[in-house]
Amino acid sequence: MVYTDVTPLDATVQEPPIVQELQRLFGNLEDAPLLEALIGPTRRGPKGHPVYTLWRCFVAKYVLGLASTAALIRELHNNPFIAEACGISSPDAIPHESTFSRFFARLSKYNTAAKVKDVSRALVRRFYEDKPGFGKRVAIDSTTLKGWVNGGKSAPSDKQAKWSVKKNTHGKEEFILGYKLHLMVDCEYELAIAANVSPGNTHDVARASNVLREARFGTKGSFQPAYVMADKGYSSRELRTLIARQYGATPVIDIPASHKRALATYGEQTTLPGYMALKKQRTAVERVFSRLKGQCSLNRITVRGLRKVTVHCYLSLLSMQVSAIAGRCASAHSSLPRKSAEPLFGQPLLVPCGAPQ
Structure with a gap:
């Protein structure tokens, strides 16, 4: 026809x-x-x-x-x-x-890269103004990004990319030459608040304080979380003390079985009402990583060098952030009935300076 x-x-x-x-x-x-x-x-x-x-x-x-x-x-x-x-x-x-x-x-030059970050920071401040309860429950995690670099025996084309080792879902170790994106997100709206990019061999807990400082600096004082959640890779006495004393929040961090002193000090927290409900909200950061990689080209790095990769990550972040503000692909949780932002198990727990790990 x-x-x-x-x-x-x-x-x-x-x-x-x-x-x-x-x-x-x-x-x-x-x-x-x-x-x-x-x-x-x-x-x-x-x-x-x-x-x-x-x-x-x-x-x-x-x-x-x-x-x-x-x-x-x-x-x-x-x-x-x-x-x-x-x-x-x-x-x-x-x-x-x-x-x-x-x-x-x-x-990617020093001054302009800082202003690219400022564009993202301005969007985060909009979230604090427009979204009730934003930033009260936050989660920190990192994801490994494969660099635009050869991984053979010859000299790498990106000298700032480093090897990282991580177990996959099948329990096997994966070796990736590249970088890490350390990210803090709001657990209810599933939107990024602060980020930090490092070589792939950087330990997660080593950059947690950088992410917290970026959140406070970028929001100009609006960052006042009630709970900061993280997996067992962030389990340390110093980080718990920092979260409790400097930010007035309750650290909800998994404790590895090998950390006997930490279990003795903080083990009671896991038995308090509402702890498991908070712990489950930590997966919000993993869903944000998934959307950044699937929709915003996060894992499609075609540049070399830490500063250029940082700009790449921030462009991916601000594309998701501005889309949420413009109503294009806001978080699925934004339209759900709001949950209470009140503490689930009492006031933030202040950790003594001399508490063992």
């Missing part, structure tokens, strides 16, 4: 919904200081592509979950509506892959 297209030649082509969504996302980014830093002083010669166009292209790349810069360029060629939303008016105006590479290198 033959179908005839009867669409009038002068009919207006309706733009797809993704274009309006991207425009909402761009409008919710507090990126003016970043763009100003990227523009820099006026110089002679060709002006090149507008800075805001290149920035929007990278944000769209992570929001759409595209695997690489080449995939981004193909998408811009195949979908002129997305290109127009990014500020590109014609196919000839689509930047070359080398242009995107140079722009990402500029994003």
